Amino acid sequence: MLKFDEKKQLDSVSGALALRGKIESIVDTLCSRGYDGIYFMGIGGTYASSLQVVCHIKGQSSIPVYVENAAEYLTTGNRRISKNSIVIISSVTGSTSEMIEALEVVKATSATVLGFIDVPNSPLSTMVDYEVVYPGNEQLKFFMTADRFMFNNGEFDDYQKYYAEMEKYLPQALIDVEKSADDFGKQLAKKHKDDTMHYFVGAGNQYGATYSYAMCYWEEQHWIKTKSIHSAEFFHGMLEIIERDTAVTVFVGEDKERSLSERVAKFLPRICSNFNIIDTKDYELKGISPEFRGSISHLVMHAVTQRIDAHLENINCHPMEIRRYYRCLDY
Amino acid sequence: MLKFDEKKQLDSVSGALALRGKIESIVDTLCSRGYDGIYFMGIGGTYASSLQVVCHIKGQSSIPVYVENAAEYLTTGNRRISKNSIVIISSVTGSTSEMIEALEVVKATSATVLGFIDVPNSPLSTMVDYEVVYPGNEQLKFFMTADRFMFNNGEFDDYQKYYAEMEKYLPQALIDVEKSADDFGKQLAKKHKDDTMHYFVGAGNQYGATYSYAMCYWEEQHWIKTKSIHSAEFFHGMLEIIERDTAVTVFVGEDKERSLSERVAKFLPRICSNFNIIDTKDYELKGISPEFRGSISHLVMHAVTQRIDAHLENINCHPMEIRRYYRCLDY
Numbered sequence: 054m055l056k057f058d059e060k061k062q063l064d065s066v067s068g069a070l071a072l073r074g075k076i077e078s079i080v081d082t083l084c085s086r087g088y089d090g091i092y093f094m095g096i097g098g099t100y101a102s103s104l105q106v107v108c109h110i111k112g113q114s115s116i117p118v119y120v121e122n123a124a125e126y127l128t129t130g131n132r133r134i135s136k137n138s139i140v141i142i143s144s145v146t147g148s149t150s151e152m153i154e155a156l157e158v159v160k161a162t163s164a165t166v167l168g169f170i171d172v173p174n175s176p177l178s179t180m181v182d183y184e185v186v187y188p189g190n191e192q193l194k195f196f197m198t199a200d201r202f203m204f205n206n207g208e209f210d211d212y213q214k215y216y217a218e219m220e221k222y223l224p225q226a227l228i229d230v231e232k233s234a235d236d237f238g239k240q241l242a243k244k245h246k247d248d249t250m251h252y253f254v255g256a257g258n259q260y261g262a263t264y265s266y267a268m269c270y271w272e273e274q275h276w277i278k279t280k281s282i283h284s285a286e287f288f289h290g291m292l293e294i295i296e297r298d299t300a301v302t303v304f305v306g307e308d309k310e311r312s313l314s315e316r317v318a319k320f321l322p323r324i325c326s327n328f329n330i331i332d333t334k335d336y337e338l339k340g341i342s343p344e345f346r347g348s349i350s351h352l353v354m355h356a357v358t359q360r361i362d363a364h365l366e367n368i369n370c371h372p373m374e375i376r377r378y379y380r381c382l383d384y
Numbered sequence: 385m386l387k388f389d390e391k392k393q394l395d396s397v398s399g400a401l402a403l404r405g406k407i408e409s410i411v412d413t414l415c416s417r418g419y420d421g422i423y424f425m426g427i428g429g430t431y432a433s434s435l436q437v438v439c440h441i442k443g444q445s446s447i448p449v450y451v452e453n454a455a456e457y458l459t460t461g462n463r464r465i466s467k468n469s470i471v472i473i474s475s476v477t478g479s480t481s482e483m484i485e486a487l488e489v490v491k492a493t494s495a496t497v498l499g500f501i502d503v504p505n506s507p508l509s510t511m512v513d514y515e516v517v518y519p520g521n522e523q524l525k526f527f528m529t530a531d532r533f534m535f536n537n538g539e540f541d542d543y544q545k546y547y548a549e550m551e552k553y554l555p556q557a558l559i560d561v562e563k564s565a566d567d568f569g570k571q572l573a574k575k576h577k578d579d580t581m582h583y584f585v586g587a588g589n590q591y592g593a594t595y596s597y598a599m600c601y602w603e604e605q606h607w608i609k610t611k612s613i614h615s616a617e618f619f620h621g622m623l624e625i626i627e628r629d630t631a632v633t634v635f636v637g638e639d640k641e642r643s644l645s646e647r648v649a650k651f652l653p654r655i656c657s658n659f660n661i662i663d664t665k666d667y668e669l670k671g672i673s674p675e676f677r678g679s680i681s682h683l684v685m686h687a688v689t690q691r692i693d694a695h696l697e698n699i700n701c702h703p704m705e706i707r708r709y710y711r712c713l714d715y
Contacts, residue, residue: 096616096617096620097617097619097620097621098620098621100617100620108456108460111460111461111462111463112460112461114463115463115464117464119450122614122616122617123616124587124614124615124616124617124644125439125587125614125616125641125644128587128588128640128641128643128644129439129442129443129588129639129640129641130442130443130640131442132442132445132446133446133448151616249580249581250580250581250609256455256456256459257459257460265621268613268617268620268621268622269620269621272621272622272624272625273620273621273622273624274624276624276625277625278581278611278625278630279611280609280610280611282599283453283455283456284455285427285453285454285455285456285482286427286428286431286453286455286599288428288710288715289427289428289429289431289599289600289604289710290428290429290596290599290600290603290604291599291603291604292708292709292710293603293604293605293607293707293708293709293710294603294607294608294609295709299609308460309459309460309461310455310456310459310460311459312459313455313456313459316715319715320713320715323713323715324708324709376624377623377624377655378623378624378626378655379619379620379623379624382651382654384619384647384650384651384654
């Protein structure tokens with residue numbers, strides 16, 4: 054399989070799950086102190102991950118938890134972020150300019166900052182109160198943090214069972230998804246390699262996935278134009294531009310908003326013949342209990358889209374690491 | 385001028401501003417009772433207006449105010465909406481199915497609902513605790529409500545001066561914007577009538593404007609494909625697909641996020657020659673104090689885009705009232 058290092062991916066997910074003790078210790082400390090709100094703050098890809106985790110929490114918890122875009126925080130601001138608030142960030146490079154500037158403002162409020170940073174000793178490292186250094190797996194780190202907050206809030210009784218299953222089965226289950234999605238990924242890449250525009254539609258923890266997959270992968274890394282739209286919003290405008298040949302991919306997950314995407318998937322065949330449905334339900338996830346599948350649907354989807362990416366990069370002879378402008382120009 | 389009834393538009397805005405006494409009385413009652421949160425709930429265009437008003441409030445207030453998408457509320461839910469919460473909605477038809485279903489759930493929580501409905505005696509009328517019936521001007525109604533909440537919270541000292549100016553000058557100022565934007569609208573419509581895809585970029589109270597203008601106007605009413613993106617997010621992915629001929633329009637407003645859009649406007653000429661900048665600062669707004677312009681930038685932008693719409697409809701021989709699917713098919 055193209056661009057697929059099974060051992061490395063297994064170790065990566067297992068290693069992320071092994072951060073649990075550290076995450077629990079930090080979250081337990083934060084909970085013992087109390088807080089008036091939790092703000093997942095990001096920009097670009099980390100903003101999308103923030104959308105996902107906040108949707109996850111809202112579905113089962115009454116914790117006051119919000120998404121904050123770092124650049125909006127720097128301009129419009131948010132007066133509710135105070136010394137009693139918790140701000141959670143993630144950064145691959147540890148040097149994103151908006152995040153550094155935003156944390157300067159956050160620090161002035163004396164809010165507590167928990168940072169997941171992929172590399173040690175980054176500029177952001179010096180600005181967070183609690184740091185977890187580990188590469189990749191941003192969404193998993195966010196969800197592990199969220200789950201501990203909910204467990205401590207009495208809203209996740211199956212927490213121990215859930216993580217016992219995840220630790221035992223998730224790394225291999227995601228490997229198996231990639232293997233079984235490889236041919237589908239190749240076919241989708243072949244079919245859409247010349248698209249002038251591609252629509253991605255999703256809901257729940259898949260909405261952030263469509264947002265970041267469209268913008269941070271197809272636009273940024275494959276240089277193909279996209280739009281991402283929430284499945285519920287699809288019916289309030291976007292549907293009118295769909296015709297036989299419009300390229301559309303629907304991400305269908307298994308969380309509480311599944312029905313919103315099923316509605317799009319059911320409607321599309323009447324007006325379009327150039328669509329794809331990626332339904333996480335089609336993948337086995339050996340060892341994972343049915344009631345836990347919704348909370349990892351976004352990871353399953355990511356495993357599928359990794360196969361699309363590997364083939365699209367290859368077919369289009371367009372290495373995903375090249376950028377025309379990002380960090381190449383001053384702006 | 386095409387599709388322009390000066391008297392009707394003047395009366396429409398003046399009439400909306402004249403709702404102030406009624407809105408103040410409702411908001412004052414709600415404030416005297418106290419509340420734990422205000423939720424602007426919408427879908428499609430009303431979701432976009434909710435984004436705008438919540439951004440407006442966040443910029444100057446510590447009131448706990450949030451956007452809630454009606455369909456997400458129906459699936460993922462929001463356990464924080466309680467009997468002490470205020471839910472604010474708006475509806476043109478008073479019969480949008482997601483809104484009716486969402487209000488049924490809201491009513492079960494005993495939250496208080498304030499509804500702005502364009503027509504009397506609609507299905508939604510029977511479900512709200514406080515109703516204001518008046519056609520159009522959704523954003524103005526939302527902002528008037530927001531401003532009274534902020535005034536009562538001690539966060540809008542200039543409230544009386546602001547509304548005195550609005551009542552005296554805003555209706556004519558918006559008419560003047562339309563008149564001076566008419567030729568620009570015609571040129572933009574001519575230049576982009578055949579676009580296969582058009583990007584709209586904006587921030588602050590213009591982000592909701594780009595979202596709804598792209599989806600509810602160009603996609604739904606002109607049948608032209610679009611993407612809308614927040615100016616801050618533009619630099620985290622989308623910029624990579626911009627080339628010389630990519631069609632991009634940037635909405636630049638005058639609120640706190642202006643700098644985010646100025647950054648896009650400044651960068652674009654280096655990589656693209658098919659862009660448009662619509663800057664509300666280019667319009668006079670006679671009688672409106674400089675410090676108040678930011679709060680009405682979205683109305684100024686709407687006046688400009690109305691001129692684009694009038695010409696695009698005419699040039700493309702595509703009546704804006706026709707729909708292929710919306711309310712034409714069951715889905």
